[in-house]
Amino acid sequence: MENTTIxxxxxxxxxxxxxxxxxxxxxxxxxxxxxxxIILIAALQKTDGILDFLTNLQQKxxxxxxxxxxxxxxxxxxxxxxxxxxxxxxxxxxxxAQSMWYFTRVLLLGLALPVLQDVIAAxxxxxx
Amino acid sequence: MxxxxxxxxxxxxCVLSVSANATQITEIIPPEIxxxxxxxxxxxxxxxxxxxxxxxxxxxxxxxxGLKSVVPQLGEMLFEILSILIILVLVDRLFTSQNHRFAASxxxxxxxxxxxxxxxxxxxxxxxxxLETIRVFCQASIPIITAILIAGGKSFASTLFSYGIxxxxxxxxxxxxxxxxxxxxxxxxxxxxxxVWNDINFGAICVLIKRxxxxxxxxxxSVFSLTFSxxxxxxxSADGIAFKTLKAAAGGIPFLGNVFSGGLDGxxxxxxxxxxxxxxxxxxxxxxxxxxxxxxxxxxxxxxxLSETIAVFLDAKECTLLLKATRGAYELILGLFLVCVMMxxxxxLMICVGVG
Numbered sequence: 460m461e462n463t464t465i466x467x468x469x470x471x472x473x474x475x476x477x478x479x480x481x482x483x484x485x486x487x488x489x490x491x492x493x494x495x496x497i498i499l500i501a502a503l504q505k506t507d508g509i510l511d512f513l514t515n516l517q518q519k520x521x522x523x524x525x526x527x528x529x530x531x532x533x534x535x536x537x538x539x540x541x542x543x544x545x546x547x548x549x550x551x552x553x554x555x556a557q558s559m560w561y562f563t564r565v566l567l568l569g570l571a572l573p574v575l576q577d578v579i580a581a582x583x584x585x586x587x
Numbered sequence: 588m589x590x591x592x593x594x595x596x597x598x599x600x601c602v603l604s605v606s607a608n609a610t611q612i613t614e615i616i617p618p619e620i621x622x623x624x625x626x627x628x629x630x631x632x633x634x635x636x637x638x639x640x641x642x643x644x645x646x647x648x649x650x651x652x653g654l655k656s657v658v659p660q661l662g663e664m665l666f667e668i669l670s671i672l673i674i675l676v677l678v679d680r681l682f683t684s685q686n687h688r689f690a691a692s693x694x695x696x697x698x699x700x701x702x703x704x705x706x707x708x709x710x711x712x713x714x715x716x717x718l719e720t721i722r723v724f725c726q727a728s729i730p731i732i733t734a735i736l737i738a739g740g741k742s743f744a745s746t747l748f749s750y751g752i753x754x755x756x757x758x759x760x761x762x763x764x765x766x767x768x769x770x771x772x773x774x775x776x777x778x779x780x781x782x783v784w785n786d787i788n789f790g791a792i793c794v795l796i797k798r799x800x801x802x803x804x805x806x807x808x809s810v811f812s813l814t815f816s817x818x819x820x821x822x823x824s825a826d827g828i829a830f831k832t833l834k835a836a837a838g839g840i841p842f843l844g845n846v847f848s849g850g851l852d853g854x855x856x857x858x859x860x861x862x863x864x865x866x867x868x869x870x871x872x873x874x875x876x877x878x879x880x881x882x883x884x885x886x887x888x889x890x891x892x893l894s895e896t897i898a899v900f901l902d903a904k905e906c907t908l909l910l911k912a913t914r915g916a917y918e919l920i921l922g923l924f925l926v927c928v929m930m931x932x933x934x935x936l937m938i939c940v941g942v943g
Binding site: 529534586 | 681682686700705707772773776
């Protein structure tokens with residue numbers, strides 16, 4: 460029921476935005492953005508089960524949990540970035556979308572830097 | 588004539604005293620292996636007693652202990668790979684944008700590379716250490732077994748054993764330290780690169796390296812088997828002639844000839860038992876050293892093969908490539924380990940059954 464409501468909500472937001480674009484075009488974009496954020500929050504709330512499953516799986520291993528945290532953070536950043544760039548592209552702000560994508564890449568590189576350093580160290584150890 | 592008898596008896600005592608002065612083979616067994624066998628040091632020369640210590644059930648119980656310690660590791664490794672694999676598949680399915688999918692999966696792949704590299708490095712060190720243990724044991728056993736063989740009238744066989752062990756030690760050392768293991772490391776490094784750089788076909792280099800290593804191992808083992816077989820045939824006939832000559836010479840001694848000839852037979856039979864015991868201990872120790880790391884390597888190989896199958900099933904292309912490269916590296920290291928162990932075992936086996 461809840462899932463159907465969210466999907467219906469998306470449809471209604473889309474219809475409202477369509478109607479608004481004829482009357483007040485500046486509000487249409489805002490409406491879409493609000494709707495997308497609400498749907499994203501609802502979707503993220505649904506990921507609890509997946510996160511619990513991954514945490515349980517990770518607890519059964521001796522592999523450092525920091526790495527899992529880094530991957531999940533990267534996923535989160537990518538989800539937000541995808542939404543932001545999609546909204547910017549919807550409004551034909553491709554340069555904004557491009558810079559947001561660039562910022563995301565820099566952010567991901569900074570976040571994954573410890574992993575890359577460890578990979579290089581492991582590679583050095585392997586080829587020693 | 589008395590002078591000749593005196594010289595002969597003196598020579599016989601000199602030959603027999605070699606084994607008396609030599610260190611026992613039990614003294615060179617690595618302590619961690621020695622404690623696994625209840626070997627009676629007073630009955631080292633008795634093959635039946637040695638066989639009861641190195642019985643099949645002893646090895647089975649060792650295998651069981653090894654499996655009990657290795658199976659949890661297999662589960663842990665499988666969980667580790669699967670957890671990263673599931674995240675990567677989620678990433679692949681979650682994002683609609685190609686750029687975002689690639690960026691997120693790069694981080695996931697880097698974590699998987701890191702995990703596999705760490706596991707493989709520890710495995711390669713394990714294999715290296717155990718090959719070194721086998722090599723040191725084989726080298727240390729040369730004077731002991733050579734002394735027993737010379738005392739048993741098998742001077743050519745002793746030369747053959749020294750030659751075989753020296754050759755296998757050199758080959759193990761060269762193969763493991765200088766050629767194959769470094770090449771396997773490079774193979775895996777290229778395999779890791781192939782998952783990140785799709786533009787350059789690193790897979791082709793991997794295939795070439797794998798082929799070279801397989802050929803090298805095959806050639807080395809063939810050369811070893813060929814040389815050793817030829818030497819075995821030659822030494823068997825030479826020792827037979829030497830024994831017959833010695834027996835004829837002893838039989839030619841007036842009055843005491845038959846006694847000396849019979850004594851020679853008895854002494855050589857006793858020393859043949861000592862030689863068989865030493866070979867059994869040698870083979871047993873090598874197998875005991877081999878079982879632990881071989882189980883670990885096989886277990887990790889299975890974990891990676893299973894993960895690769897799951898990755899293929901889930902259509903995770905980069906992961907499949909990486910796991911395939913790692914599986915190839917494990918195959919090579921297992922092959923190398925097996926060949927090195929086989930070479931050492933063949934040397935002892937030839938002494939036990941082939942030459943004696």
